Amino acid sequence: MLRVEEKQEINFSADLLNKCGEIVGRYPEGKQKSALLPILHEVQAVYGWVSPEAMDKVAEFLDIQPIEVYEVATFYTMFFLKPQGKYVLEVCRTGPCCLVGAEKIMDYIGEKLGVKEGEVTEDGLFSYRGVECLAACGYAPVLQIGPEYTFYENLTKESVDQLIEDLKKKN
Amino acid sequence: MGRKLLLEHINVPGINTFEVYREKGGYKAVEKAIKTMSTDDVIEEVKKSGLRGRGGAGFPTGMKWSFLAKPEGVPRYLVCNADESEPGTFKDRYLMTHIPHALIEGMIVASYALGANTSYIYVRGEMMPQIRILEKAIAEAKAAGFLGENILGSGYHLELYVQPGGGAYICGEETALLESLEGKRGNPRIKPPFPAIAGLYGCPTVVNNVESIATTVPIINIGGEEYAKIGVGRSTGTKLISASGNINKPGVYEIELGVTVEDFIYSDEYCGGIANGKKLKAVVAGGSSVPILPANLILNTINGEKRLMTYESLSDGGFATGTMLGSGGFVVFDEDQCIVRNTWNFSRFYHHESCGQCSPCREGTGWMEKVLHRLEYGHGKMSDIDLLVDVSKKIEGNTICPLGDAAAWPVASAIRHFRDEFEWHVTHPELAVKQNYGLAHYADPLPAPVEA
Numbered sequence A: 001m002l003r004v005e006e007k008q009e010i011n012f013s014a015d016l017l018n019k020c021g022e023i024v025g026r027y028p029e030g031k032q033k034s035a036l037l038p039i040l041h042e043v044q045a046v047y048g049w050v051s052p053e054a055m056d057k058v059a060e061f062l063d064i065q066p067i068e069v070y071e072v073a074t075f076y077t078m079f080f081l082k083p084q085g086k087y088v089l090e091v092c093r094t095g096p097c098c099l100v101g102a103e104k105i106m107d108y109i110g111e112k113l114g115v116k117e118g119e120v121t122e123d124g125l126f127s128y129r130g131v132e133c134l135a136a137c138g139y140a141p142v143l144q145i146g147p148e149y150t151f152y153e154n155l156t157k158e159s160v161d162q163l164i165e166d167l168k169k170k171n
Numbered sequence B: 001m002g003r004k005l006l007l008e009h010i011n012v013p014g015i016n017t018f019e020v021y022r023e024k025g026g027y028k029a030v031e032k033a034i035k036t037m038s039t040d041d042v043i044e045e046v047k048k049s050g051l052r053g054r055g056g057a058g059f060p061t062g063m064k065w066s067f068l069a070k071p072e073g074v075p076r077y078l079v080c081n082a083d084e085s086e087p088g089t090f091k092d093r094y095l096m097t098h099i100p101h102a103l104i105e106g107m108i109v110a111s112y113a114l115g116a117n118t119s120y121i122y123v124r125g126e127m128m129p130q131i132r133i134l135e136k137a138i139a140e141a142k143a144a145g146f147l148g149e150n151i152l153g154s155g156y157h158l159e160l161y162v163q164p165g166g167g168a169y170i171c172g173e174e175t176a177l178l179e180s181l182e183g184k185r186g187n188p189r190i191k192p193p194f195p196a197i198a199g200l201y202g203c204p205t206v207v208n209n210v211e212s213i214a215t216t217v218p219i220i221n222i223g224g225e226e227y228a229k230i231g232v233g234r235s236t237g238t239k240l241i242s243a244s245g246n247i248n249k250p251g252v253y254e255i256e257l258g259v260t261v262e263d264f265i266y267s268d269e270y271c272g273g274i275a276n277g278k279k280l281k282a283v284v285a286g287g288s289s290v291p292i293l294p295a296n297l298i299l300n301t302i303n304g305e306k307r308l309m310t311y312e313s314l315s316d317g318g319f320a321t322g323t324m325l326g327s328g329g330f331v332v333f334d335e336d337q338c339i340v341r342n343t344w345n346f347s348r349f350y351h352h353e354s355c356g357q358c359s360p361c362r363e364g365t366g367w368m369e370k371v372l373h374r375l376e377y378g379h380g381k382m383s384d385i386d387l388l389v390d391v392s393k394k395i396e397g398n399t400i401c402p403l404g405d406a407a408a409w410p411v412a413s414a415i416r417h418f419r420d421e422f423e424w425h426v427t428h429p430e431l432a433v434k435q436n437y438g439l440a441h442y443a444d445p446l447p448a449p450v451e452a
């Protein structure tokens, strides 16, 4: 699981360090470990995933053991332990969404990108995966794209085409 | 039109900003509570209102508040549960997106009542846009003097922070949520001790759902007694219902508790009927964890009375013929839906979300997923159906937290009410992968055979 894909040289920017410092300030003295999840989100927003080196840095920053960071990062599904496509299309695949065609939309995305769930397209831009109920069942089918978790609702094949086109144009 | 307390101003442009929210009477509950009421007065009003927790379990909020331990010199915490991950439920996201100040105002009222000086809103990590919205609302409220030091000159001080989760359904369970907020894996704690005695950082803590906390605002504004006049019996007030599935108008509706299920599904005020002129097959009334009911049993109780959208009426008949209001995640299935497939999908969900601490839940959910998968894909045996019932019974009641029950009930109820559809999957394996079983006799007024 913690096999290194490519060893990362990690130096948190002053910006990121400031942000982390601000987060630690939200908790009582000595409870800085509470900052772990918010900080992992910040780290992932910068690097696109959380590498073992980044986790070690977080442990050092919070003055906790590296294992305390690994066990958390591996428990929560939002943290990527491997590099991903620049845009990860996360499609809800839970019951209520499936009642109105989520499975078909997910298959269509796979077909369109020409990759399997979890794989990255050759240009490095896209990957996709199924995720569980996103609390948007009334606007199904839905997908989200991190790190800001923008939502795309009431998806159709046409709106998926459009979305992928728009994202490609941005690059 | 039913009375609206939470969503009254939902369509007012700019209601997500402090100015407009304030113009519409916002933050009056904070003023009233802090300036004219003692903390016990506030708790008393909430008790009188009869408000029951909107997160799923329906435990009376005022009572929960009065259980909070108050040892000298130990901080107390209020933690808002905004983890909203129960499949079928999306009301909290809606409220936070459109009227974030309703939650912030409720957090101030509730924190004041509980004597908390630091409170957290634990929001599921995927709701990053809502996290930004709440952070902005908090900054606005603080700038206006409703948060921070010496609120409204009362000497009361409160800091409010938003905490993101990491994508784990189990963190909606209150003790898992507290673990997560402490920066750990979301493993539920063994109770007792309850959070009211030892919660966040070992200190007395109240965990409440977003809607419960936001509802304290109208309760303080109109008074607990007035609030309790809305609704039926012990189901007082209004409730947000998330409606999804095969209906004409999916969305979030605020209902007065007590409207009939039939009206809720078919009237234009709410779901607007089944989409595409299809027939109603089944409903999951309170989020994926509650028993699924066929059309006949969701519209009427076993005694032929019209079923109401209340805690009591929905659970009439117990687990044999009833269900639960739960979180108000109302999922509607039309005649084209496959019950076996949906049950498999839900089992996969619970298996995926099990934290893995207890073997009945960790192994049982995986087992059920596997057996349901083979039934759905035409490789099932007749004995698999009883096997599923057996596994679900062995999970139920034998785990640390209620996720085990939540995984068992959908399977047990689907087989109880739709056994013939499961059997058809075994006897017609080729057909089962190509087409659906359809409506069969479920819309009949005659109940399916039950075993209590």
Ligand SMILES: Cc1cc2nc3c(=O)[nH]c(=O)nc-3n(C[C@H](O)[C@H](O)[C@H](O)COP(=O)(O)O)c2cc1C
Pocket (backbone or CB within 6 Å): B052, B053, B054, B055, B056, B057, B058, B059, B061, B081, B082, B083, B084, B085, B086, B169, B170, B171, B172, B173, B174, B175, B207, B208, B209, B210, B212, B213, B401, B402, B403, B406
């Ligand atoms: C597996 C599981 C998931 C839960 N998810 C949520 C949730 O997403 N939101 C919520 O408010 N309550 C959830 N709950 C219920 C909480 O444990 C708790 O009862 C609730 O937050 C209390 O708030 P209330 O009294 O205001 O309803 C969940 C419970 C379990 C067992």
Ligand code: SF4
Pocket (backbone or CB within 6 Å): B170, B187, B188, B353, B354, B355, B356, B357, B358, B359, B361, B362, B399, B400, B401, B402, B403, B404
């Ligand atoms: S019932 Fe399941 S989710 Fe709950 S503590 Fe046990 S293993 Fe974890």
Ligand code: FES
Pocket (backbone or CB within 6 Å): A092, A093, A094, A095, A096, A097, A098, A132, A133, A134, A135, A136, A137, A138, A140, A142, B087, B088, B089
């Ligand atoms: S089931 Fe897809 S958002 Fe809820």
